[in-house]
Amino acid sequence: QKEVEQDPGPLSVPEGAIVSLNCTYSNSAFQYFMWYRQYSRKGPELLMYTYSSGNKEDGRFTAQVDKSSKYISLFIRDSQPSDSATYLCAMTRSTSGTYKYIFGTGTRLKVLA
Amino acid sequence: DTEVTQTPKHLVMGMTNKKSLKCEQHMGHRAMYWYKQKAKKPPELMFVYSYEKLSINESVPSRFSPECPNSSLLNLHLHALQPEDSALYLCASSQRSGMNTEAFFGQGTRLTVV
Numbered sequence: 001q002k003e004v005e006q007d008p009g010p011l012s013v014p015e016g017a018i019v020s021l022n023c024t025y026s027n028s029a030f031q032y033f034m035w036y037r038q039y040s041r042k043g044p045e046l047l048m049y050t051y052s053s054g055n056k057e058d059g060r061f062t063a064q065v066d067k068s069s070k071y072i073s074l075f076i077r078d079s080q081p082s083d084s085a086t087y088l089c090a091m092t093r094s095t096s097g098t099y100k101y102i103f104g105t106g107t108r109l110k111v112l113a
Numbered sequence: 114d115t116e117v118t119q120t121p122k123h124l125v126m127g128m129t130n131k132k133s134l135k136c137e138q139h140m141g142h143r144a145m146y147w148y149k150q151k152a153k154k155p156p157e158l159m160f161v162y163s164y165e166k167l168s169i170n171e172s173v174p175s176r177f178s179p180e181c182p183n184s185s186l187l188n189l190h191l192h193a194l195q196p197e198d199s200a201l202y203l204c205a206s207s208q209r210s211g212m213n214t215e216a217f218f219g220q221g222t223r224l225t226v227v
Contacts, residue, residue, distance in 0.1 A: 008153075032214070032215075034215050034216075036218070041201070041221075041223065042220055042221070043117075043119075043201075043203050043218040043219050043220040043221045044156065044203070044218045045218070046215055046216070046217060046218075049215040088155055088156075090216075092214075095169070096168075096169075098161055098163060098168040098169050099214075100158060100161070100169065101146075101158070101205075101216055103155035103156055104155060105154070105155050106153075106154075106155055
């Protein structure tokens with residue numbers, strides 16, 4: 001079983017829709033959670049980060065963490081064609097005293113005009 | 114400034130060549146990372162440097178040799194690579210190697226081994 005599970009998609013939605021992207025994890029040692037957006041052939045771009053359970057909002061993006069269920073979500077409101085990309089969740093845990101970022105497989109999102 | 118700069122953007126090398134990838138950040142970050150990413154896969158961690166010291170090597174073959182000359186620079190020296198090493202190589206940095214700290218990525222070097 002992978003430490004972090006994420007549906008690879010693709011997920012296709014019409015422009016203006018609310019998008020929900022999700023990751024589950026198995027290790028309660030994960031404490032810090034991030035969402036990255038990656039366009040084709042580019043490096044990942046940090047969108048959101050949070051460490052506490054609950055919601056964090058930034059513009060059209062809301063990150064949600066439920067540590068009791070080991071479940072995190074990213075919501076995109078009023079989705080645009082420019083949001084079409086792969087969305088990666090990432091989380092940190094300690095290994096031998098150093099922290100590693102563990103990524104989900106990424107969800108490919110297509111927003112149709 | 115949240116920029117991590119990687120050079121070159123593209124690299125084609127033969128299996129007998131020696132080349133280097135470079136990464137630079139001026140955010141004062143003290144942790145730097147190399148990742149390898151194949152198409153439609155997530156980034157895979159290769160190396161972590163914390164305060165210019167190698168702290169994690171994810172059992173990477175010795176044909177990949179990292180170097181951290183100072184707190185702003187990270188190199189990846191390549192020698193005798195195989196075609197299956199072709200991938201996007203990503204550098205990242207974070208304020209420190211710690212739990213509550215986010216990583217910033219460069220745009221990557223797209224490496225093709227022929």
